[in-house]
Amino acid sequence: MQTPRPQKLVIAISSRALFDLAESHQVFESEGLQAYSEYQIANEDNILAPGEAFGMVKKFLRINERLDTQRVEVILLSRNSADTGLRVFNSINHYGLDITRAAFTGGSSPYRYILPFNAHLFLSTDADDVAHALEHGVAAATLMTTSKPASENEQLRFAFDGDAVIFSDEAEQVYKAQGLAAFAQSERDAAKTPLSGGPFKSFLAALHGLQDEFKGQECPIRTALVTARSAPAHERVIRTLRAWNIRIDESLFLGGLSKGAFLKAYGADVFFDDQQINCESASGHVATGHVPHGIANRPALVGSNGEKSELNTDNQQNHS
Template sequence: MVSTIQNTDVKQKDADRAVVVAVTCRAVFESGADDGDDIYGGGVAFPLLQALQRVNERLLEESPAESLLFDVILITTDSQQQQQSSRITSSTRHYGLEVSRFCFSSQEDFTESLLKNNVQIFLTTDRDEVLLASQNGVLSALLDQQLALCPSEQLRVMISGDAVIRPDTDPMPGGQQAAQSFSAQLGQMRQKFGVLDSPLSIVLVTLHGGRESCGNALRTLRSRGVSVDEAYCLAGAPRGPILSVLRSHFLLCDGVSGLEE
């Protein structure tokens, strides 16, 4: 059974324009043992939500009527946390997190809540959930423990040139189409800020091929309205070391994606 609760503490986003991002509650808050405190501690994805919110704040500073904003949903499949739904809402309010809706579901049918809420990207620390969501056509990314070290003042999104930048096919695979759509929305947001002091940074990484491969990926992204702030060509080198230095919040691919191999 799926239950969705609207957060009346925040202004709801424009459903036709907003970029819906769903994050698992267990990644945002540390549940732990019930110590009687009404507030959860911050989890590994806490800086991510702050960074998403910072982008929204800056967009509205640029234009108060802006409707292309991140619309954040918390997804809860943990039975213990579901029994403490008031603690989740209290924690969100305590930290000033701009969460539009809270979705409660079982592990088996959480993808139903993603589809019902038109989620454009689903972020979780559970690899099985990434696989299941991807198989149901929802663009997903795997979050890891390094996320806790990522900045909260700037959203850093890494795009895998090898996976996303491919010649268009007919029909286009669902994962590729979703990744292209999401990256295009990020590109629109990024265009609203200058070169310096942007709350959104887009990083391109090509794992294979040489400079030509990276150049092709850059040109393809630009043709879709996506300008990147940084580009790296690994040419087959292990990606782990550079990922730890770049500290991106998540890696965008066309299927199962994450910050680890």
């Protein structure tokens, strides 16, 4: 009986995340769709500069060369039409990226094609498309602009926040409703009870499975948990990953310290976090994806006194 072939790990990415389309997008914003189409066709032989996710994609596709089989795939999802998208494919060919599948949706949201392509992760610069993907159970993040160059490390290094990214936001809900002391006590009480999975659990599991194929040799993928949790809230996280049988290579429990310098030291190719304030800080150091999931991304409730029921954002980094 033959061993079944492992499932491919698939990343779906928007054209604006893969390439720098800021100039042509400005044409669209200022002059409209027709002018944008004419601009792209007139410049279709002018190669686009790399975008926020270009370095990550390039490293990701090299994994197939290491394994001598197609175990990973990148799918292009674009709001361009096929006609205006020709410039994107010309740029893909110029850089030698092995990307052959694409959906050009002519202005409509491409998120509906994520599931048919069996994508584990969707990266885009469009927050609405990302939100739709998350609603349909796909790990997704909105890539933020950074002026920092991509990591020169040959390894592909992913970094993840914990609550509302790898894990559910159940602990964060306690913090939001009752404060830090209640959160810490709740996590102590539930230390041996695994957390539920968050939107990136399946993607992390798929990465872990791919890493296992490099046993006995240097792995081209490295993962890190970078969380503002600290002791004693660390134990539940460790036991949860153990219960899931998922290994993370590095775990940083920062106790509320700003994450940016640690992400730079780690050499992250991309970092995923649900808190906008953390993403803005991290994007000054590494490519960063905002995951608009969980209680931190819900509209604040207004109480009977007319005040918003949310906590001071200066304290929000003490657990997530």
